[in-house]
Amino acid sequence: MRLLTLSQLTKCYDGHTVLDAVDLTVAAGETVALLGHNGAGKSTLMKLVLGLIQADAGSVSIAGHGPGSAGARAQIAYLPENAAFHPALTGTEQIAHFLRLRGLDPRGAGALLAKVGLKEAARRRIGTYSKGMRQRVGLAQALIGAPKLMVLDEPTSGLDPVSRREFYALLADLAASGTAVLLSSHALTEVEARTDRIAILSQGKLVADGSLAALRAAADLPMTVHLRAAAGQAQALVAAFPEGVRRVDAGGDHLTLNCPQVEKFAVMDRIRGAADQVADFDIHPPSLDDIYAHISRRAA
Numbered sequence: 034m035r036l037l038t039l040s041q042l043t044k045c046y047d048g049h050t051v052l053d054a055v056d057l058t059v060a061a062g063e064t065v066a067l068l069g070h071n072g073a074g075k076s077t078l079m080k081l082v083l084g085l086i087q088a089d090a091g092s093v094s095i096a097g098h099g100p101g102s103a104g105a106r107a108q109i110a111y112l113p114e115n116a117a118f119h120p121a122l123t124g125t126e127q128i129a130h131f132l133r134l135r136g137l138d139p140r141g142a143g144a145l146l147a148k149v150g151l152k153e154a155a156r157r158r159i160g161t162y163s164k165g166m167r168q169r170v171g172l173a174q175a176l177i178g179a180p181k182l183m184v185l186d187e188p189t190s191g192l193d194p195v196s197r198r199e200f201y202a203l204l205a206d207l208a209a210s211g212t213a214v215l216l217s218s219h220a221l222t223e224v225e226a227r228t229d230r231i232a233i234l235s236q237g238k239l240v241a242d243g244s245l246a247a248l249r250a251a252a253d254l255p256m257t258v259h260l261r262a263a264a265g266q267a268q269a270l271v272a273a274f275p276e277g278v279r280r281v282d283a284g285g286d287h288l289t290l291n292c293p294q295v296e297k298f299a300v301m302d303r304i305r306g307a308a309d310q311v312a313d314f315d316i317h318p319p320s321l322d323d324i325y326a327h328i329s330r331r332a333a
């Protein structure tokens with residue numbers, strides 16, 4: 034079931050189009066990463082979804098409800114990049130306060146904080162929390178009312194690698210229970226393995242939308258193969274891969290090859306043929322960084 038549908042969504046500021054006829058959907062249980070350079074239109078898109086600003090053309094549907102309507106607000110939760118909380122309140126007091134504002138039982142705060150891994154710290158003042166812990170308070174707040182769609186603006190910016198991994202594990206649990214997640218990020222490598230689909234905005238236009246595998250296939254970028262020569266075999270190894278064909282770098286006992294996708298079996302055969310000269314080799318498929326740079330360059 035589609036929880037978010039954007040159709041031809043367009044927004045202009047001062048005669049300048051910052052979002053240009055964007056079509057995008059997010060289904061129940063799906064996690065979609067929205068990528069784009071500074072000023073690409075990510076926050077504008079999220080503000081339109083939240084109903085904070087009005088579109089100039091096109092539409093937003095949140096499970097059939099218009100953005101900002103009571104029906105949409107009941108389904109959607111938002112976590113801003115830097116959620117701010119009162120430092121003097123404990124985690125429990127802060128979440129209980131938000132629960133009361135939503136007309137819900139404040140005794141639910143403990144369960145929400147436990148869900149985001151803050152059970153032990155729940156009675157401590159938020160002023161003593163690390164950034165990662167404050168981000169978890171934000172997630173606990175976003176979970177109030179069991180939203181069906183979560184909109185997260187750069188949720189892991191400033192978090193250390195372990196906190197990032199834990200945050201994505203929480204998102205994976207939410208997605209497994211059917212929540213749709215739309216998140217923006219600049220950290221390409223971290224969304225690479227943790228999202229179902231990647232949507233790329235460039236100058237307000239949606240220039241890519243698909244799984245990493247689909248984007249990788251469409252970009253058709255070469256793989257990189259690093260070879261290490263066996264002892265005394267450096268020259269023979271370099272000679273086995275003529276310059277100008279696939280070799281892009283040779284230095285000392287190392288050799289780097291560019292391997293177009295269509296040639297990967299042929300290159301593997303060739304490496305096997307040179308097995309006596311090779312001590313070891315690694316294959317690197319194009320990363321999301323490579324694919325993103327390629328798609329952005331093409332769009333520009």
Ligand SMILES: Nc1ncnc2c1ncn2[C@@H]1O[C@H](COP(=O)(O)OP(=O)(O)OP(=O)(O)O)[C@@H](O)[C@H]1O
Pocket residue numbers: 046047051069070071072073074075076077078
């Ligand atoms: N209220 C506004 N008035 C005029 N221009 C605006 C307004 N809000 C955003 N813009 C412009 O719209 C464009 C898109 O901005 P937006 O904040 O959506 O980008 P973003 O992709 O979220 O960028 P970042 O990654 O830096 O947060 C930018 O050129 C920005 O200057």
